[in-house]
Amino acid sequence: MADFTIDETVDITDVVCPMTFVKAKVAMEELEIGQVLSVHMNDGEPVQNVPRSFKEEGQQVLKLIDNEDGTYDLIVKKLEE
Template sequence: MADYEIDDRVDITDVVCPMTFVKAKVAMEELEIGQVLAVTMNDGEPVQNVPRSFKEEGQQILKLIDNENGTYDLIVKKLED
């Protein structure tokens, strides 16, 4: 069982880099500190770039889930505005 509750979700599977992180970041900005965002993204560049970008901005990566269909769910906790 997960030790977090997802407060919001964003699907960036229809977006190409560099807009993938931009769309995810906008969704994160809507959350309060301590809330959790789930980002659904395609395999490849987004799986490498989006988690790294969130870390660089001071957010906490809780989990990266392989949905086994070519997509991943990145679970991120907002620690900073």
């Protein structure tokens, strides 16, 4: 059982960099501190850039789940505005 509850989900599989992080960041801005966002994204650039960008902004990356179908789910907890 996971030690977190997902409060919101955003799908960025149809978005191209650099808009991938922009769309994920907008979704994060809608959350309250302490809430958790799940970001559904494609393999490749987003998997490298989106987690790093959230860390740089002071958010907590909880988990990166490989769905084994070319997509990933990034679980991020909001720590800062």
